[in-house]
Amino acid sequence: MSSEKATALVLRVVDFSESSSVVTLFTREFGKISGLAKGAKRPKGAFDSALDLLCTCRVVFLRKSSEALDLLTEAKLIRRFRLCDKNLSRLYAGYYVAELLLELTDEYDAHPELFDNAERTLLRLGSGPSVGTAIAQFEMAALQILGHHPSLEQCADCGSEIRPHGRIPFAQTAGGVLCPRCRPRHSQVVQVSTAVIEVLKQLANADNEALDTVKIERRSGGELRGVLNHYMTQLLGRPPRMQRYLVAPTSNHDDAGKDAANEP
Known part of the structure; x- marks a missing residue:
């Protein structure tokens, strides 16, 4: 196992035990990772309330080589997003x-x-x-x-240019706008x-x-x-x-x- 450091956004936190959580993070350096944070729910420790939803934090983790969860060993809060202050x-x-x-x-x-x-x-x-x-x-x-x-400028099917006028057919399954043909x-x-x-x-x-x-x-x-x-x-x-x-x-x-x- 190798130790890695990353800047992460907390996407999901799920209880694992009385004191531990499974945390899903979106990191700038590695993309999405999931790890076990042992002792994350203790008031004082290596995570210090840094693993709340939507927080940005600096994490240290042990990357597992198999399909097992990574092991989060440390998290330091960078920014807490206070999105509910107004509504x-x-x-x-x-x-x-x-x-x-x-x-x-x-x-x-x-x-x-x-x-x-x-x-x-x-x-x-x-x-x-x-x-x-x-x-x-x-x-x-x-x-x-x-x-x-x-596709917003060419037909998602044939690739021909779409001239914007009136209302334009847009197909979800095709992935964008369509020409009349x-x-x-x-x-x-x-x-x-x-x-x-x-x-x-x-x-x-x-x-x-x-x-x-x-x-x-x-x-x-x-x-x-x-x-x-x-x-x-x-x-x-x-x-x-x-x-x-x-x-x-x-x-x-x-x-x-x-x-x-x-x-x-």
Whole structure:
């Protein structure tokens, strides 16, 4: 077993015994890992409350060569994300970030850019003006980094250029927009406005600092949220658990000001 050090985001914590936990982390250096943290629930020790959900910490762990759990030996808190200070929508959005990282990534498949984007997204959720827009940007970034990005400018079937006008066929199963010739060959097709397609393009190319320049009309926010919901559901084979609590993206509005109508 080799000792490794990494910067990690806590995605999940499950009780293992009276004093120990099994922790799933998304690390910048190694990708997703799962490890046994012995004594993690003791008030004082090598973990010192650093393994709470959505915390960023510096961890030391022993990497197992087999399918057994890694062994976490130390964790030092870097940052605790306080997402519930204002309302539940921000907290649910943070849980959604963790859920996507759990579901979309593989063990020991490092994506430093995705780690950095997730960390910036959580920071924005704590203080930024638009929760829905921050989450939509994270989704598009994750899809692009992990190779699942929907085709928005060329037909997902034949590759021909799509000229934006009116409403454009978008097929979840095909992975993006369709030209009129390919449209009849596909099922589960929705007609998406050109405004939403343009916003998706902007989100795919925007970092968190540029989100304030992305303009989303209020009537387009719900449609955009619906497109992303269906795309993620198709990709994962089921709806993400936290998806139903997400708010629609808007421009220059604190869309988290309206708590999710349905709380878990």
